[in-house]
Amino acid sequence: xxxxxxxxxxxxxxxxxxxxxxxxxxxxxxxxxxxxxxxxxxxxxxxxxxxxxxxxxxxxxxxxxxxxxxxxxxxxxxxxxxxxxxxxxxxxxxxxxxxxxxxxxxxxxxxxxxxxxxxxxxxxxxxxxxxxxxxxxxxxxxxxxxxxxxxxxxxxxxxxxxxxxxxxxxxxxxxxxxxxxxxxxxxxxxxxxxxxxxxxxxxxxxxxxxxxxxxxxxxxxxxxxxxxxxxxxxxxxxxxxxxxxxxxxxxxxxxxxxxxxxxxxxxxxxxxxxxxxxxxxxxxxxxxxxxxxxxxxxxxxxxxxxxxxxxxxxxxxxxxxxxxxxxxxxxxxxxxxxxxx
Amino acid sequence: xxxxxxxxxxxxxxxxxxxxxxxxxxxxxxxxxxxxxxxxxxxxxxxxxxxxxxxxxxxxxxxxxxxxxxxxxxxxxxxxxxxxxxxxxxxxxxxxxxxxxxxxxxxxxxxxxxxxxxxxxxxxxxxxxxxxxxxxxxxxxxxxxxxxxxxxxxxxxxxxxxxxxxxxxxxxxxxxxxxxxxxxxxxxxxxxxxxxxxxxxxxxxxxxxxxxxxxxxxxxxxxxxxxxxxxxxxxxxxxxxxxxxxxxxxxxxxxxxxxxxxxxxxxxxxxxxxxxxxxxxxxxxxxxxxxxxxxxxxxxxxxxxxxxxxxxxxxxxxxxxxxxxxxxxxxxxxxxxxxxxxxxxxxxxxxxx
Amino acid sequence: xxxxxxxxxxxxxxxxxxxxxxxxxxxxxxxxxxxxxxxxxxxxxxxxxxxxxxxxxxxxxxxxxxxxxxxxxxxxxxxxxxxxxxxxxxxxxxxxxxxxxxxxxxxxxxxxxxxxxxxxxxxxxxxxxxxxxxxxxxxxxxxxxxxxxxxxxxxxxxxxxxxxxxxxxxxxxxxxxxxxxxxxxxxxxxxxxxxxxxxxxxxxxxxxxxxxxxxxxxxxxxxxxxxxxxxxxxxxxxxxxxxxxxxxxxxxxxxxxxxxxxxxxxxxxxxxxxxxxxxxxxxxxxxxxxxxxxxxx
Numbered sequence: 007x008x009x010x011x012x013x014x015x016x017x018x019x020x021x022x023x024x025x026x027x028x029x030x031x032x033x034x035x036x037x038x039x040x041x042x043x044x045x046x047x048x049x050x051x052x053x054x055x056x057x058x059x060x061x062x063x064x065x066x067x068x069x070x071x072x073x074x075x076x077x078x079x080x081x082x083x084x085x086x087x088x089x090x091x092x093x094x095x096x097x098x099x100x101x102x103x104x105x106x107x108x109x110x111x112x113x114x115x116x117x118x119x120x121x122x123x124x125x126x127x128x129x130x131x132x133x134x135x136x137x138x139x140x141x142x143x144x145x146x147x148x149x150x151x152x153x154x155x156x157x158x159x160x161x162x163x164x165x166x167x168x169x170x171x172x173x174x175x176x177x178x179x180x181x182x183x184x185x186x187x188x189x190x191x192x193x194x195x196x197x198x199x200x201x202x203x204x205x206x207x208x209x210x211x212x213x214x215x216x217x218x219x220x221x222x223x224x225x226x227x228x229x230x231x232x233x234x235x236x237x238x239x240x241x242x243x244x245x246x247x248x249x250x251x252x253x254x255x256x257x258x259x260x261x262x263x264x265x266x267x268x269x270x271x272x273x274x275x276x277x278x279x280x281x282x283x284x285x286x287x288x289x290x291x292x293x294x295x296x297x298x299x300x301x302x303x304x305x306x307x308x309x310x311x312x313x314x315x316x317x318x319x320x321x322x323x324x325x326x327x328x329x330x331x332x333x334x335x336x337x338x339x340x341x342x343x344x345x346x347x
Numbered sequence: 348x349x350x351x352x353x354x355x356x357x358x359x360x361x362x363x364x365x366x367x368x369x370x371x372x373x374x375x376x377x378x379x380x381x382x383x384x385x386x387x388x389x390x391x392x393x394x395x396x397x398x399x400x401x402x403x404x405x406x407x408x409x410x411x412x413x414x415x416x417x418x419x420x421x422x423x424x425x426x427x428x429x430x431x432x433x434x435x436x437x438x439x440x441x442x443x444x445x446x447x448x449x450x451x452x453x454x455x456x457x458x459x460x461x462x463x464x465x466x467x468x469x470x471x472x473x474x475x476x477x478x479x480x481x482x483x484x485x486x487x488x489x490x491x492x493x494x495x496x497x498x499x500x501x502x503x504x505x506x507x508x509x510x511x512x513x514x515x516x517x518x519x520x521x522x523x524x525x526x527x528x529x530x531x532x533x534x535x536x537x538x539x540x541x542x543x544x545x546x547x548x549x550x551x552x553x554x555x556x557x558x559x560x561x562x563x564x565x566x567x568x569x570x571x572x573x574x575x576x577x578x579x580x581x582x583x584x585x586x587x588x589x590x591x592x593x594x595x596x597x598x599x600x601x602x603x604x605x606x607x608x609x610x611x612x613x614x615x616x617x618x619x620x621x622x623x624x625x626x627x628x629x630x631x632x633x634x635x636x637x638x639x640x641x642x643x644x645x646x647x648x649x650x651x652x653x654x655x656x657x658x659x660x661x662x663x664x665x666x667x668x669x670x671x672x673x674x675x676x677x678x679x680x681x682x683x684x685x686x687x688x689x690x691x692x693x694x695x696x697x698x699x700x
Numbered sequence: 701x702x703x704x705x706x707x708x709x710x711x712x713x714x715x716x717x718x719x720x721x722x723x724x725x726x727x728x729x730x731x732x733x734x735x736x737x738x739x740x741x742x743x744x745x746x747x748x749x750x751x752x753x754x755x756x757x758x759x760x761x762x763x764x765x766x767x768x769x770x771x772x773x774x775x776x777x778x779x780x781x782x783x784x785x786x787x788x789x790x791x792x793x794x795x796x797x798x799x800x801x802x803x804x805x806x807x808x809x810x811x812x813x814x815x816x817x818x819x820x821x822x823x824x825x826x827x828x829x830x831x832x833x834x835x836x837x838x839x840x841x842x843x844x845x846x847x848x849x850x851x852x853x854x855x856x857x858x859x860x861x862x863x864x865x866x867x868x869x870x871x872x873x874x875x876x877x878x879x880x881x882x883x884x885x886x887x888x889x890x891x892x893x894x895x896x897x898x899x900x901x902x903x904x905x906x907x908x909x910x911x912x913x914x915x916x917x918x919x920x921x922x923x924x925x926x927x928x929x930x931x932x933x934x935x936x937x938x939x940x941x942x943x944x945x946x947x948x949x950x951x952x953x954x955x956x957x958x959x960x961x962x963x964x965x966x967x968x969x970x971x972x973x974x975x976x977x978x979x980x981x982x983x984x985x986x987x988x989x990x991x992x993x994x995x996x997x
Contacts, residue, residue, distance in 0.1 A: 162960040326801025333794035337786040531959035536904030545952040698956030
């Protein structure tokens with residue numbers, strides 16, 4: 007008899023909380039191993055990144071792209087696909103969104119923003135569709151390849167046809183017109199529309215995946231494609247569709263980052279948001295609430311990395327090691343039953 | 348949870364009470380690492396020189412800061428009391444301007460920028476002018492009349508350096524051709540090695556570069572027994588002392604101290620500060636063991652003329668590769684024109700894109 | 701003609717540091733394991749080889765240290781995959797993060813230093829400027845046919861490949877999938893680390909953070925490009941090495957070519973290969989690639 011939903015819910019929440027506590031514990035252990043004072047480090051990060059309104063806002067700013075890229079991985083994941091291409095989809099979304107931002111003058115902000123958002127989603131969607139359509143090739147590998155092509159394509163445009171002439175000094179596009187910039191909220195912080203879009207899609211995902219027929223079909227494809235096919239579910243179409251949707255959200259993350267934070271397209275727009283999104287999705291087991299919590303946590307860790315560089319002279323590279331240790335620990339499933347030892 | 352909160356509160360108060368007050372909190376962010384024997388290291392060293400000369404100053408420092416994070420890190424430094432900030436990377440200009448708008452009481456000094464605000468100034472060395480001297484040395488040392496230049500990215504400062512290198516060489520050796528190659532990244536060792544080898548295969552026997560760090564170029568030149576000039580660090584000499592001709596070091600002099608003192612005295616004014624060899628912003632390195640005395644003499648002569656202002660490296664008429672006059676006769680480009688280069692001078696082989 | 705020779709000379713040199721991880725990953729994937737952490741392993745190899753070479757002033761000790769580190773690190777990956785049924789991709793990414801971060805920390809004190817390097821031996825007589833390589837370059841090209849022979853002409857290789865096709869059936873035939881996977885992981889770890897070490901000690905002569913510039917991922921692409929065959933991997937590596945060199949040589953000759961377009965070549969070629977031979981790829985790839993094996997052994 008399968009567990010009733012309410013027990014599954016609490017079980018999932020408990021698992022999430024345990025994961026968070028374990029992660030914070032590893033963080034402390036790691037700091038201690040690096041010769042830093044863990045207590046003071048925690049105090050510093052809490053003080054500057056959590057209890058401080060501006061610091062907290064910055065964590066949220068870093069969390070915004072993660073919400074979307076994690077969704078970009080979660081949706082294909084539910085269909086049984088592994089999308090490691092969020093990095094590339096991020097950049098292609100930024101690329102197409104930039105074209106719309108720069109080449110459609112004279113529009114009202116709401117219309118322009120809408121078009122920019124759609125263009126960003128389209129860019130990412132196309133980049134996700136390619137591996138989806140190459141059905142016979144393992145999508146893990148094709149998405150990975152496209153990750154490499156994307157920055158080269160962006161580089162070509164940023165250095166070449168789209169380069170801002172007044173900035174012969176530096177490869178970037180001209181600045182976006184104000185109508186194409188994402189509005190910011192809470193003056194004094196950089197919280198922007200991208201965060202709310204992320205929340206919106208997260209809610210939509212949460213609702214649709216478990217309570218709609220589409221969600222059911224998607225999960226059926228992921229669970230057992232043969233059975234799904236026999237039930238008449240168009241499996242191939244769902245595979246491409248899942249990649250398209252995932253890519254679209256990762257692409258939105260990309261254009262959001264550019265339109266909100268940078269204001270122009272340049273090469274250096276993603277410090278690994280695609281991979282971090284994969285990590286978030288993985289830690290959250292594709293669960294919507296989990297994605298929310300884990301995006302925050304990963305963003306918090308990344309912010310702490312900078313804070314601790316200032317207060318504890320901890321090299322930023324340590325954050326990468328930390329993420330690795332967290333992932334190793336979670337992967338090792340120390341509390342799982344039924345896993346052969 | 349409440350205990351933790353109280354603990355944090357007490358610790359914060361305690362920490363505040365116990366800490367001695369520094370006379371000034373100065374912060375810096377760089378995009379690379381502080382020991383790259385290049386641009387980033389020069390900024391870091393200038394910062395440390397400031398600390399040495401003014402021990403009451405507290406330093407906040409972060410490296411490897413991606414451009415998207417710059418605003419957040421700068422804000423964090425301001426929170427910790429920073430009143431003078433050096434966002435020491437070209438790509439930080441716009442993020443730093445944003446932060447500057449929000450904090451009119453904090454002074455920002457940005458290297459290489461081209462915008463000013465009430466609390467935002469820029470500074471840079473007139474590298475291109477000094478690079479002319481390296482060109483003079485190269486023109487005299489080359490036996491094949493082919494010299495090479497490796498740039499990181501085809502931006503104006505890089506093209507300007509290549510032009511200066513070429514013009515300097517042509518001033519003493521009208522038959523010189525300069526070959527220009529771009530690696531596409533400020534730091535990609537493997538590509539730097541391949542670029543150097545490509546130039547050497549073309550016949551170049553003196554190599555100059557504008558990268559974050561010239562180490563890989565120096566070592567490749569060493570193996571191929573080809574001369575090189577160093578920029579932006581003099582520390583690279585030790586990687587190949589035999590084939591080193593000379594080089595330029597970004598030394599920034601006591602500039603940081605000057606700025607800190609201005610901030611403390613309240614006399615700081617926003618400006619584009621551009622200084623060169625004459626002010627110690629750049630230092631011409633000592634000569635390598637294989638450089639003949641006559642060459643040294645000529646280079647030093649040119650250096651003296653540059654310092655006195657008599658020498659104008661970018662005096663017209665100067666044509667580009669297509670033959671169009673870019674700097675007309677009777678005019679000369681000065682330090683503030685260095686951002687205008689999107690062309691290469693006549694006699695250079697390579698593409699400015 | 702000399703233009704071609706100098707290009708080929710450069711192509712071979714730049715092929716070596718990517719041939720190593722490609723060979724390693726070919727063997728790994730032949731047992732059904734996809735390892736996204738090659739980049740991390742290469743960086744670990746580069747940083748450790750440089751640091752140890754600096755400290756001992758002996759390049760070979762550095763390379764051995766790097767090989768050991770790569771082996772150990774990849775064993776963590778293998779343990780997670782084999783004994784904890786972890787997702788290979790997540791485990792690989794964890795390894796990637798680990799390698800990137802750890803290498804930066806290890807290499808920090810050695811940035812901008814000189815270490816002991818590998819001596820070079822000329823192929824065409826002592827006076828030639830081209831075709832002068834260190835031993836690791838020669839070894840890489842000698843290793844590829846050896847790996848091919850091992851995989852396709854020995855019974856051990858057959859058993860290894862069987863695990864990649866179907867661990868369950870291999871197990872039923874008396875092969876231990878766990879042992880084969882650990883064996884392959886050891887090889888992959890050593891190869892990737894040696895590739896990184898060669899980049900640091902044999903080509904670049906320095907250490908910088910992230911200096912492999914994505915080669916670990918390119919290697920995965922090359923594994924597909926070469927369709928899991930070590931001999932074709934040689935061609936793939938040469939294509940990659942050649943593209944790097946070609947771009948710079950064209951520039952040096954004044955031919956304006958966008959660096960970005962040139963850099964795209966290896967990836968575009970791989971995607972084309974997938975499209976053209978695509979339908980066959982499903983049958984050529986080891987059938988159990990990427991899947992978690994919930995076996996009893």
